[in-house]
Amino acid sequence: MMARGMAALVGLCLLGACAAQAPLERPAGWSDQSYYLPMRDGVRVAVSLHFPGGKPPSAKATTILIQTRYGRAVEARRGGSPTDIEMFLARGYVVAVVDTRGSTASFGPRDVEMGPDERADMDEIIAHLAARKWSDGRVIGYGVSYMADTAEFALSRPAPALLASVPRQMDFDAYLQGFLPGGVQNNFLLYTWGNYTLKVDLGRSPRNDALDCRLRVEDCPGLFPDIQPVDEDTDFTLLRQALSGRRHWTPEDYVNAPFRDDKGGNGHSMLDFSPASELAGLIRENKPVMIWGSWMDATTAQAALTRFHSTPDAPVEIVITANNHGHDRSADPFFPDRVAPVPTRDAQFATVFDFMDRVRAGKPVTRNIHYYVLGADTFRDTRVWPPVGVADTRFYFAPEGTLLVQPPAQSAYADYTVDFTAGTGKNTRWSTQFGAPPIYPDRREADAKLLVFDSAAFDTDMELAGTPVIELFAAAQSNDPVFYVYLEDVAPDGRVTYITEGQLRAIHRAPADPETLPYDQGPAPHSFRRADALPVTPGKTMRMAFALNPTAALIRKGHRLRVAVAGADADLFRRYPEEGPERFRVSLGADAASAITVPLRPWR
Known part of the structure; x- marks a missing residue:
């Protein structure tokens, strides 16, 4: 019903029959509350809040923080039925999803991914969420892929309210574990991903080239879920201001930067926007983290093990599967016909919730690697890598x-x-x-x-x-x-x-x-x-x-x-x-x- 309401609105607007407005019937992924939060330099970032039962809880609740560059509503739709966010809500958490500065509905330039200003924003966002009336003063970072990287970056920040993070499928080093593994340019990632994010951040639809929110206000409703306006922005005025004249990096910035220490055309090296660049902060803060990776997902297993070895005294738990990037499909090549992920989605979240419960209770986190064995259809545990006896x-x-x-x-x-x-x-x-x-x-x-x-x-x-x-x-x-x-x-x-x-x-x-x-x-x-x-x-x-x-x-x-x-x-x-x-x-x-x-x- 809500999705049909949005579709009807977009159709009328494309015909010029209406002044574009945010839908009265809110489609799947629309948050319970959203607003702009001004940062120290005046740049406003878009925040969406999802509450258990759809309204602020009467009892104090811990906040799950997800920082995304793909659109807040896209993140709200992640996972199956129930979605990831619905899984958290069912456990009594409040979930905050933030469009990072310069991306989608937030204001500011996008000169680089996860740049210094975006990382500094994390301190203010965490403090803001911890101070809400419904908050118990505690925040836990969470995310898959890019959102995993931001959850990892948050652990390096001097943010007392942040208890821990659960990064799933992160890149510890964007150069070596993403765009140039072995120094070889990953064309698929650089161009497919880079051009997709560029298009969305400039107010265009990745699925329909005819839609351009910056050019025509009647196109703005059609950008949902990639871009969601905040609640007060019923006519997309603020959204179009955020998109207007946005400065943005492009894949071509890095085509002629083949070395790790090369600065791209945007003035930033790939190591600059890697969690590895904040290793000193991760060691200093020494907060608990549960990192998920997969043997079959780019270098996410390598990233998890790199973090494990590079912070030898940190409370790190690692889970390595043989699933796809979203952990919703098996990718064990010895079982090519199997589709269901191992472990199941319910089992994955049970593991995540167990970690979060222990952290909130102040229980110690013991360093451990829980890893899947390809072809054996089983998991094993070790406290060192490689395991003893190898x-x-x-x-x-x-x-x-x-x-x-x-x-x-x-x-x-x-x-x-x-x-x-x-x-x-x-x-x-x-x-x-x-x-x-x-x-x-x-x-x-x-x-x-x-x-x-x-x-x-x-x-x-x-x-x-x-x-x-x-x-x-x-x-x-x-x-x-x-x-x-x-x-x-x-x-x-x-x-x-x-x-x-x-x-x-x-x-x-x-x-x-x-x-x-x-x-x-x-x-x-x-x-x-x-x-x-x-x-x-x-x-x-x-x-x-x-x-x-x-x-x-x-x-x-x-x-x-x-x-x-x-x-x-x-x-x-x-x-x-x-x-x-x-x-x-x-x-x-x-x-x-x-x-x-x-x-x-x-x-x-």
Whole structure:
């Protein structure tokens, strides 16, 4: 009924039959109360409040704070039925959703994501919510994706009312764990996500290019739920003021900023808007946090483990699944036909509520990693990563496409002409960040375009748990190659199952001193700084050691491990070199023994 009311209003306005007004019948996602909250510099941010039962509670309540850049009403619709917010309301929480400055309905420029001013706003927003008449003076941060990053940033702020946060699927380092993993430009994320957010923040619909709220007031109702006006703004005057003349970053700002310390065209590096940039504040505040990630969602598992290692004394609980970005669909490649998430949505929120209840009761939070094992359909717990009992097992590349536990005694080579049509498909760990769930089918056909090496069949069930590291000795035909490495499981019937991957642009191959890095990057780190770049001489053998994304998987008896090497992922990443052929010569054995180190322990 309410949705039809909105649709009818939009239709009339598009025909010019009305003066545009916010709907009397409020559609799903509309808040119980919304208003502009002025910040210290006069910039007004839009706040939506959702109350249990639709009105301010008579008993004091804790506030869940969600800071979004996708629109307050979009966030209110997140999840199934009930929505995430409805789950919180049923537990007696008040939920506050804020459009961060410069995004959607809030005022201000959007020169950068999660910039210094936006982070400073958090102090005022938290203090404001804690002082409401219905508030018990306590706030807990929450969010998925971008909203997870803001929940993490809040933990670094000197905000006494903030008890804890639950970031789900965050990026700790936007450069290395998002836009340029391994120094390789993630075209899908940079352009698809960047242009989507640009369009919405400038008052245009991402689904209907004909709608432009800045240009025509009658178009404004059609932007819901991406943009929701505040309650007093019944004719969209304030909304159009917020959108008018907005300064905004673009994807092109970062196309020519390939190094971690490069400033984009907007004057900000990608590390500048990463939670990792506030590591000192996270350590200083030392507040409890429950971080969710997934082995199959970009690098969110890596982000969670990075945070765990970089704040070794902090009260951190981690949950790593094999679900998609929204945690509403399974993505375990060993069970490709399964759709239901593991754990279920109800079980996920039971875990979240348990954490919040313990924090509110003042109970200690014990450092723990609760992780899913791909192919085993089970979770395990550990207080260290990698888990106790895991031993690094080295497999050496050998002639005839084999992996051996001893290096070949004689030097040999494997030549590979890069197939620039090779890719991982449209439904991957990267695509799930912006919609399409990760679905990895049998990779036999995909591997036909790659250089592959197989181990012998395992004679017992083994758990792979940790961060595989590749050491590659190779020469390239060009002066700007990229090496992609996939770790896979080969079943006795020949089915090839994706486990994890990693990539490195060869100019970044210089090993880094961990003490010089902004946080604990784990094994085989690189700085990705411009000053540390090494030129590539065509035809000259290089040593490259780099980590794949961490994972946990059951490798069953009779199965083999496969390493597949590529020079392109046409579905997702920028091409290097930009034109011309590419050919790799991979060294095998003797003094240049290419190998992969895999963390394994017997399955129990």
